[in-house]
Amino acid sequence: MADQIIVNDVGPRDGLQNQARVLSPDQRVQLVKALLAAGVRYVEVGAFVSPKAVPAMAGAADVLAGLRDEDGEFSVLIPNQKGYELARDAGARAVGMVLYATDGMAQANVRMSREQANEATEAILERAREEGISVMATISVSFECPFDGPVDPGIVHATAERFLQQGVDRFIVADTIGAANPRQVSAMMREMVARHGAERLGCHFHDTRAMGLANIYAAVEAGVRYFDASIGGLGGCPFAPGASGNVATEDAVMMLEQMGLVTGVDLPRLLDAANLARELTGTAPGGRATPWMQRHFARAANA
Amino acid sequence: MADQIIVNDVGPRDGLQNQARVLSPDQRVQLVKALLAAGVRYVEVGAFVSPKAVPAMAGAADVLAGLRDEDGEFSVLIPNQKGYELARDAGARAVGMVLYATDGMAQANVRMSREQANEATEAILERAREEGISVMATISVSFECPFDGPVDPGIVHATAERFLQQGVDRFIVADTIGAANPRQVSAMMREMVARHGAERLGCHFHDTRAMGLANIYAAVEAGVRYFDASIGGLGGCPFAPGASGNVATEDAVMMLEQMGLVTGVDLPRLLDAANLARELTGTAPGGRATPWMQRHFARAANA
Numbered sequence: 001m002a003d004q005i006i007v008n009d010v011g012p013r014d015g016l017q018n019q020a021r022v023l024s025p026d027q028r029v030q031l032v033k034a035l036l037a038a039g040v041r042y043v044e045v046g047a048f049v050s051p052k053a054v055p056a057m058a059g060a061a062d063v064l065a066g067l068r069d070e071d072g073e074f075s076v077l078i079p080n081q082k083g084y085e086l087a088r089d090a091g092a093r094a095v096g097m098v099l100y101a102t103d104g105m106a107q108a109n110v111r112m113s114r115e116q117a118n119e120a121t122e123a124i125l126e127r128a129r130e131e132g133i134s135v136m137a138t139i140s141v142s143f144e145c146p147f148d149g150p151v152d153p154g155i156v157h158a159t160a161e162r163f164l165q166q167g168v169d170r171f172i173v174a175d176t177i178g179a180a181n182p183r184q185v186s187a188m189m190r191e192m193v194a195r196h197g198a199e200r201l202g203c204h205f206h207d208t209r210a211m212g213l214a215n216i217y218a219a220v221e222a223g224v225r226y227f228d229a230s231i232g233g234l235g236g237c238p239f240a241p242g243a244s245g246n247v248a249t250e251d252a253v254m255m256l257e258q259m260g261l262v263t264g265v266d267l268p269r270l271l272d273a274a275n276l277a278r279e280l281t282g283t284a285p286g287g288r289a290t291p292w293m294q295r296h297f298a299r300a301a302n303a
Numbered sequence: 304m305a306d307q308i309i310v311n312d313v314g315p316r317d318g319l320q321n322q323a324r325v326l327s328p329d330q331r332v333q334l335v336k337a338l339l340a341a342g343v344r345y346v347e348v349g350a351f352v353s354p355k356a357v358p359a360m361a362g363a364a365d366v367l368a369g370l371r372d373e374d375g376e377f378s379v380l381i382p383n384q385k386g387y388e389l390a391r392d393a394g395a396r397a398v399g400m401v402l403y404a405t406d407g408m409a410q411a412n413v414r415m416s417r418e419q420a421n422e423a424t425e426a427i428l429e430r431a432r433e434e435g436i437s438v439m440a441t442i443s444v445s446f447e448c449p450f451d452g453p454v455d456p457g458i459v460h461a462t463a464e465r466f467l468q469q470g471v472d473r474f475i476v477a478d479t480i481g482a483a484n485p486r487q488v489s490a491m492m493r494e495m496v497a498r499h500g501a502e503r504l505g506c507h508f509h510d511t512r513a514m515g516l517a518n519i520y521a522a523v524e525a526g527v528r529y530f531d532a533s534i535g536g537l538g539g540c541p542f543a544p545g546a547s548g549n550v551a552t553e554d555a556v557m558m559l560e561q562m563g564l565v566t567g568v569d570l571p572r573l574l575d576a577a578n579l580a581r582e583l584t585g586t587a588p589g590g591r592a593t594p595w596m597q598r599h600f601a602r603a604a605n606a
Contacts, residue, residue: 178595181561182520209561210554210591214517217485251513258484258512288513288591292481 015234104147178208202226232284248287318537407450481511535587551590
């Protein structure tokens with residue numbers, strides 16, 4: 001069981017929110033179903049945000065409705081109390097919220113201080129616990145911030161302590177701009193696992209500087225067993241300059257499986273989902289190892 | 304001193320040998336000089352092989368002659384006694400030879416068994432030691448072979464033991480087809496460093512499955528302090544199907560420096576060398592982190 005890894009695909013939310021082409025709720029349901037067919041059980045399927053601010057996420061309730069009969073662990077991003085209520089009323093069982101390791105990023109993203117964002121999230125966390133809804137808190141720019149520079153790891157540790165004590169279901173350390181190196185990740189996550197155990201921890205890496213897989217490896221060896229990734233490498237962050245490229249789910253799954261860990265994901269079917277993401281968006285870059293995978297599976301099919 | 308890393312750029316040999324466009328010795332000297340200008344001190348500058356079999360390496364003696372007044376540690380690849388003599392007569396101070404972890408790869412590459420290749424290398428090693436020339440032995444397909452499949456690490460360890468005892472100056476573990484995962488690399492190199500110390504060890508990774516940087520990280524944490532890499536990600540292996548893409552020197556240097564290790568390499572100047580490689584060959588893909596580096600250095604220049 002220690003070698004089981006949860007891969008949470010954030011493509012249908014984090015991946016799609018910046019695309020030039022806006023997908024309909026039906027198309028987003030189709031993408032999530034392709035991920036489920038490949039064995040990905042955890043998917044971030046949308047966000048309850050203003051459809052004016054983020055048109056790509058309009059109709060999140062329709063996405064949830066379209067997935068009502070599917071077997072999977074679906075979460076939705078919410079920015080505030082109103083988003084929480086909309087998500088709850090649409091039947092969401094898990095919500096994701098964003099915390100900030102710096103004031104600069106909190107201001108750029110939600111026009112709050114870091115501490116104001118912490119408090120807003122605490123208020124929602126309390127309601128969600130009363131109402132039986134799971135909460136995942138992701139702390140953004142955990143290693144480096146495009147506005148405030150290098151981040152004191154003590155801030156990330158203090159925030160983890162605070163929210164894990166208050167009963168958050170998962171605390172996710174995010175390298176929002178893909179700036180972390182694997183030594184930093186190793187130090188941060190070893191300390192965090194030592195203090196809290198790995199069960200409620202997770203990591204979220206971007207591949208901006210090509211260190212995404214190295215960082216996943218470092219976190220795995222530190223004990224982390226939950227990773228965000230994005231099908232086809234879709235995504236980025238609209239408010240963080242230079243934050244292109246979530247780690248592609250297919251790259252992460254390939255490496256983890258090859259290392260002997262168990263993701264439950266079927267790679268050829270995952271490539272089908274990546275192809276669908278490319279068809280639908282016109283832009284999904286695909287994993288960095290995709291050319292190798294395509295040759296490999298073509299040979300296997302011909303053998 | 305433990306944090307000093309030697310980066311050996313193999314672009315002018317491993318990188319160029321498969322290019323459609325054949326570079327003149329003068330162009331190759333120009334590329335090596337661009338690497339030296341960036342602070343790369345170790346460069347594999349050519350091969351003394353049949354110019355009929357490998358036209359891209361013709362004129363290796365002219366390349367060495369063109370570098371006579373340069374300050375750097377230059378090596379050349381040699382396949383046999385004849386190549387050794389040509390290299391020595393051209394003034395080479397260090398030669399590289401290839402060993403094999405499998406019979407399949409030895410047959411495909413040099414039509415010998417693994418053991419015949421070992422013995423041929425031993426004979427040259429003996430002469431080179433008498434004549435004061437350094438010898439680097441690279442064991443290819445150390446993790447997986449395109450012909451014989453997964454490799455028994457015991458073979459790699461036994462070969463290392465044998466050649467290190469016989470006085471080889473460096474023993475380089477190569478993942479020729481980019482198949483290794485970082486757990487394998489960690490296990491292999493920790494064991495090797497424990498047995499022999501790190502001083503005469505090195506690693507050579509390809510990025511075929513996007514795990515090149517993860518593997519360098521794993522080897523660094525195992526104690527390895529010498530890495531091959533190829534400017535602009537030039538290269539591959541003509542006899543190993545699917546072996547595209549040496550790890551790009553610029554990606555490796557970026558990660559190592561960011562982890563606090565010291566390479567002595569200046570990244571903006573290294574990108575100049577990568578641009579030259581692209582101009583000369585028309586094909587150098589560039590490092591995977593190059594788009595980020597270009598934005599980063601442009602911002603730094605404007606700041």
